[in-house]
Amino acid sequence: MKKSYLVLLLLLVGAGMAWAQGGMKKKKPLPYEFGTVTLNNYSEHAGMPPAVFDHWVHRKHFTCRLCHVDIGFGMTAGSTKIKAADNMKGYYCGTCHNGQSEFGKGKLFASCAKEYTREDYKVCVNCHRVDRSEAREDAFYDFAQGMPRETFGNGINWEKAEEMGKIKLTDYLEGVSVKKAKLKTQQDFSLTSKVEGMPDIIFSHKKHTVWSGCELCHPDIFVGVKKGATKYSMVEIFDGKYCGVCHGKVAFPNTDCQRCHSAPVQ
Amino acid sequence: MTIRFFIAAFIVLCLFLAPALAESPIKAEFDAACAKTDDAMNLSVAELNELIERCSRLRKSLEKEDETVRKVYLKRIDMCENLYRFVLEAKARQQKKGEAAK
Numbered sequence: 263m264k265k266s267y268l269v270l271l272l273l274l275v276g277a278g279m280a281w282a283q284g285g286m287k288k289k290k291p292l293p294y295e296f297g298t299v300t301l302n303n304y305s306e307h308a309g310m311p312p313a314v315f316d317h318w319v320h321r322k323h324f325t326c327r328l329c330h331v332d333i334g335f336g337m338t339a340g341s342t343k344i345k346a347a348d349n350m351k352g353y354y355c356g357t358c359h360n361g362q363s364e365f366g367k368g369k370l371f372a373s374c375a376k377e378y379t380r381e382d383y384k385v386c387v388n389c390h391r392v393d394r395s396e397a398r399e400d401a402f403y404d405f406a407q408g409m410p411r412e413t414f415g416n417g418i419n420w421e422k423a424e425e426m427g428k429i430k431l432t433d434y435l436e437g438v439s440v441k442k443a444k445l446k447t448q449q450d451f452s453l454t455s456k457v458e459g460m461p462d463i464i465f466s467h468k469k470h471t472v473w474s475g476c477e478l479c480h481p482d483i484f485v486g487v488k489k490g491a492t493k494y495s496m497v498e499i500f501d502g503k504y505c506g507v508c509h510g511k512v513a514f515p516n517t518d519c520q521r522c523h524s525a526p527v528q
Numbered sequence: 529m530t531i532r533f534f535i536a537a538f539i540v541l542c543l544f545l546a547p548a549l550a551e552s553p554i555k556a557e558f559d560a561a562c563a564k565t566d567d568a569m570n571l572s573v574a575e576l577n578e579l580i581e582r583c584s585r586l587r588k589s590l591e592k593e594d595e596t597v598r599k600v601y602l603k604r605i606d607m608c609e610n611l612y613r614f615v616l617e618a619k620a621r622q623q624k625k626g627e628a629a630k
Binding site: 331332347440 | 555558559562563564565566567568570594595596597599600601603604607608610611613614618
């Protein structure tokens with residue numbers, strides 16, 4: 263029991279140190295805000311509010327791989343430096359948001375335009391939002407209601423949602439994705455915890471390869487092919503490196519210890 | 529009159545198809561070079577080297593493309609080529625270790 267407290271204390275100290283390096287305490291996002299990315303490379307220069315991207319709206323339909331590998335979105339906010347012209351040419355957001363792509367019962371709105379009327383501006387604010395959108399919040403809670411719950415992040419257990427068939431993720435986009443042979447199922451593996459008493463990590467390689475592909479993580483995030491070749495610590499993960507590139511920002515946060523440290527203690 | 533109509537229709541058709549046709553060689557070559565990323569671990573050293581070479585050639589041919597196409601495909605080629613290089617290096621290290629063990 264005492265060991266568990268010690269482990270918890272160490273984790274909290276680690277997390278605190280990582281946050282402290284950021285210079286100020288980060289505000290914990292509300293469930294509907296979790297995974298939201300604000301893009302402002304060029305928006306304000308062009309007289310538009312920054313574009314606000316909601317991960318949850320997209321991840322309920324698509325794998326991470328589809329957008330971050332096939333469409334080419336970077337893994338950190340603003341790193342792709344998307345211009346309105348790129349979208350208008352049918353790349354990035356414009357790959358789907360082109361006013362032509364059918365989705366559900368209708369067509370997806372076109373992203374960006376050189377000229378727009380007052381009426382068109384109502385479409386612009388789908389992404390270029392000034393204020394918080396109550397309709398968006400309601401839409402999130404309506405969607406979340408039917409999903410398996412979890413305590414952290416946006417409160418949705420996405421892994422379970424897929425297992426239960428509540429979401430069906432698209433991984434291929436005609437004209438954009440590369441036709442590939444079916445990916446060989448990868449074996450999950452365990453990683454030894456560095457802290458005594460803390461359960462070892464069961465890494466779901468299978469789930470990660472299906473959702474993310476190989477090239478999203480290797481070699482940019484994890485430089486080793488062999489188990490244990492990349493050395494990292496919880497402090498680095500809390501600092502947004504390694505697992506922390508996704509976990510904490512979009513995928514379930516690192517404070518949800520038992521999601522990874524799930525091996526039975528010997 | 530009919531011939532003129534067909535010529536005009538042909539020109540209009542060409543104008544519509546031009547962007548698609550101009551883009552397809554890049555997409556086709558990218559597809560050929562990067563279709564094996566999911567199977568990279570099972571490729572031989574020769575196959576990996578050939579694919580890396582193909583990525584490098586594709587990177588050069590992108591220089592003529594417009595800014596957006598260049599940006600999108602350079603990022604995609606980077607990810608794919610880096611993975612091939614990474615697997616190649618891992619294989620070389622493994623081979624060295626094997627030889628040292630003998």
